[in-house]
Amino acid sequence: MPGSPDAPHLPRSAPIDAYGNGGFRFADMSHRGSLLCLPDSMWAWDISNPGQIDRYSLARVIERSSNIDTLLIGTGTEIWQPSEVLRDVFRKFHIGIDAMQTGPAIRTFNVMIGERRRVAAALLAVP
Numbered sequence: 001m002p003g004s005p006d007a008p009h010l011p012r013s014a015p016i017d018a019y020g021n022g023g024f025r026f027a028d029m030s031h032r033g034s035l036l037c038l039p040d041s042m043w044a045w046d047i048s049n050p051g052q053i054d055r056y057s058l059a060r061v062i063e064r065s066s067n068i069d070t071l072l073i074g075t076g077t078e079i080w081q082p083s084e085v086l087r088d089v090f091r092k093f094h095i096g097i098d099a100m101q102t103g104p105a106i107r108t109f110n111v112m113i114g115e116r117r118r119v120a121a122a123l124l125a126v127p
Contacts, residue, residue, distance in 0.1 A: 009041050009042060009043040009044065010026075010027060010029070010041060010042040011040070011041050012027075012040065012041065012042075013037060013038065013039055013040060013041065013042060013113060014026045014027040014042060015109075015110045015113060015114070016035075016037075016106045016109065016110060016123075019102060019103070019106055019123075019125070019126060020126055020127070021127070022125050022126075022127060023125055024123065024125070026042065027042075031044065032125070033045070033046070033048075033125055034046070034047050034048065034122075034123060034124045034125045035121075035122075035123045035125070036058075036060055036061070036120070036121075036122050036123075037109060037120060037121040037122075037123065038060060038061065038064055038067075038068070038120050039064065039067045039068060039118060039119070039120065040064070040067070043060060045057070045122060045123070047122070047124060048124065048125070049076070049078075049124070050075045050076065050078055050080035050124065053073065053075075053080075053082070053086075053122065054086065055086060055089045057122075058071070058122060061090075061095070061120050061122070062089075062090075062093055064120070065093035065094070065095055067118055068095050068118050068119065068120045069094070069095065069096065069117065069118040069119070070095065070096050070097075070098065070112070070117065070118070070119045070120070071090060071095050071096070071097050071098070071119075071120045071121070071122065072098050072099075072100070072105045072108055072109050072112075072119060072120070072121040072122070072123075073097060073098070073099040073100070073105065073121075073122045073123075074100065074101065074102030074103075074104075074105030074106060074121060074122065074123035074124055075099055075100065075101055075102065075105075075124055076101065076102050076124035076125070076126050077101060077102070077126055077127075078101070079101070080099055081099055082097050082099055095120075102123050102124055102125075102126050103126075105121055105123060106121070106123065109121040109123075
C-alpha cells in the first residue's frame with residue numbers, strides 16, 4: 001500500500017469530523033481502517049498497531065516532505081513513542097514527529113489545518 005498510487009484516497013485534505021468503530025468520518029464520507037492525512041490528500045493506511053509504524057509505512061510523508069513541517073502520529077488507544085531511528089529519519093527531512101493517542105492527534109490535526117499549518121497525520125483506527 002505505501003507505494004501504490006491507485007490506493008483509495010481523497011485528493012485533498014479535510015478535517016476529521018468523527019472517529020471510532022474502526023474508522024473515520026471526513027468530507028461527508030466514511031473510511032474503515034487507519035488513515036494517512038497529508039496536506040494535499042488523504043489515504044487508506046494499512047497499519048493496525050503502533051509496532052507497524054516505520055519509515056516504510058510512512059513513505060508517503062517522506063515523499064511529500066517539502067510540504068510538511070509536522071507529523072502527528074495517532075497511536076490508537078495505546079501510548080507509543082517513535083524510536084530515535086525513526087525520529088532521525090524525519091529530522092533529515094526537517095519534519096518534527098509528535099505521537100499521541102488517536103483522539104488527541106485528531107483534535108491537534110484539525111486545529112493545525114485550520115491554522116493552515118504544514119501538517120500530516122498518521123492515524124490508527126480505534127474500536
